[in-house]
Amino acid sequence: MAKPKKKPYNPAEVEEKIYKLWMKSGYFNPDKLKKTGAKKPFVILLPPPNVTGSLHMGHALNATGSDILIRWQRMKGSLAAWLPGIDHAGIATQRVVEKKLRKKGINKLELGREKFLKEVWSWKEEHGDIISGQLKKLGASCDWSRNRFTMDPQYSKDVLETFVHYHKKGLIYRGLRTINWCVRCHTSLSDLEVEYREEGSSLYHIKYGPFVVATTRPETKFGDTALAVSPKDKRYKKYIGKEIEIETLATDGDLAKPRKIKMKLKVVGDTAVDPEFGTGVLKVTPAHDILDFEISQRHDLPIVQVIDRRGKMSEGAGKYEGMKVDEARKKVVEDLKAIDLLIKEKPYHHRTAVCYRCNSTIEPLPSKQWFMKMDKLAKVAAEIVKKKKTVIIPKNFEKGYFSWLNNIRDWCISRQLWWGHQLPVWFCKNNEDEFIVSVKQPAKCSVCKKCKPQQSEDVLDTWFSSALWPFAGLNKKDQKTFYPSSVLTTARDIINLWVGRMIFSGIEFKKKTPFSTVLIHGTILAKSGQRMSKSLGTGIDPLDLINQYGADATRFGIIWQSMGTQDIRWDESAVVAGKKFTNKIWNATRFVMGQIDKKETFNANLKKPRATKPFNKKILAQLEKTKKGVEKDISNYQFGQALHKFYEFFWHNYCDVCLEKAKNNPSKETSKVLFYVLVESLKLAHPFMPFVTEEIYQSLPLKDKKLLMIKKW
């Protein structure tokens, strides 16, 4: 006779049901948790994923770590609160919606700001919950009743009030400066939003009168307003402060006939110039290079713009006007060669600035933008970490943090986008540069006393609003309970972009650092060691893993590989191990239940049974040791180590030895011990593998049992 097939544990049948059970219980919400006697807040902020995002391995790693901490603390009796939310992600979202409209043949500009924003909002309504749903699939026990969006009315109000606050304090100003301009997104970017890409290019040596200048960007030469040398450079000392006459490329006349023209250029001495580089002479092009702009400010040099906002040569470039920058470079080099001003061309490895969102070239351009003065705030942010009010784990990231803060420039906070928090700035219609800063629209202009001022078209940098994440949009009572939070777990690439800014914002507005610990987890890489990315085809979708192996197995697989804060070369075999392990727990339970008298029920407050038999004594001792080890590891954020300990105990001590012994020595004592160890194991495993443990727990013959999720640790 054929043996009936046994059914292994099937996560698909269990997970959704269990998540609903948790949601229905309300214990994700600390208000409800309070009724169980929980008092001491333990708060984690979910780094708000972009509204455009969908769950990737980084999110999954981050969320699993946070969920382990939150579930552990909840079981330990803390008032555990995991506050989720979504970031409006200015540039990213605007791009997505623009693309979508373009496919339908709709142009953003034709549509107009108001209608475009309507489109973005409806896109948000449609997509805004996707990532929350994916986090739920992973088992994340966030307090969804407090789900925030960075453009919720209250959140937006807090953002605008922050702007007004800083402006009143004199920390926000408007100014014309050369800033990073993305020619595709058509907006300014902060220094932190610029990334660099290695590119082979050329270093051109060009004749400038008595000098030779080495540059990678000959096409910007029409915007030169000086030459700069190091004040210490003996070769050039005599020229400093003088005007020299040079021969250069003319911008007028026939494009086909390059010719020379004479012009005068001032020579300045500036310490920013490295005498060792190139020829030691720098052409100062204030409009198209940020360093050059700074030099121009120190020496009071004029700014001549020759490239426009589309990345094309502008009027200042004369006959080259309208050419794309790359084209112009080729042509200018050709022309310089033709008139014997190009000395040589050397291959050169160069790092080109690109937009962190769209990856296209950044063009430094002069533009009127809003800036935040950073010197004082940076000092505050550094102090907090120096004094260990906030501890960054691992410690070596502190170095980068400090070096960023020590060399910081003012933060460009305005963006030329439509999607975001529109600046609470109102311009007088009769005086271009006069404005009023106010959250509400002023009824009458206080400058000209006549007009109805018009709001600035700009919006704020997304990171300006994310900087307020630890408290913005929360009501007063919640702020009191949930600020400051406990641990922030996040990826290393946003330490400065986000974490540092949250720290000084927290001090500015709440007088306390927003979190005592920042845990920087590793990065999950492809097995090849490459970065996981969709475009490289190296990405792994955690949802595929969940569908194939179950959420518990996926979490197991991630945590199994998370040893401390090391990067992870992703290996799916760990998820396979996780699936086997969930099944092992499932089957061990079936065995234990078979050992127990069917009519017997246990008190939910199970006491440690007395053991006389050696193997029973032994397993109880091993359990205690494992508990201690797991507890210690979780406290130290060593999630992988904790999971390995539990695995070793459950599989190799409990199942391989203890259960086998029990087969040959059945007794009342043994079954009591087996049952006790099982229940304790479920508790230990729950933060790591919440679904299967809860499902089993619910099936146990326990009187007055509640949820494993809130079972006392």
Added chain:
RNA sequence: GCGCGUAUAGCUCAGUGGUAGAGCGCUUCGUUGACAUCGAAGAGGUCCCAAGUUCGAUCCUUGGUACGCGCACCA
């Protein structure tokens, strides 16, 4: 350029100043009572290289090499 990290089994990684470990994979054997998503047994390692400290180094020190990452205004 400066800073940081990593190098241990076929793969992904733990670990320890004194016989080297796990998961996955592989080999052989084992299916009538928890589990074949299993059990038992096993193969598989110059612990990157060199020097130093030490009675003893995979571990500590120094110097290399390789790979990865971060920062910077070298035009």
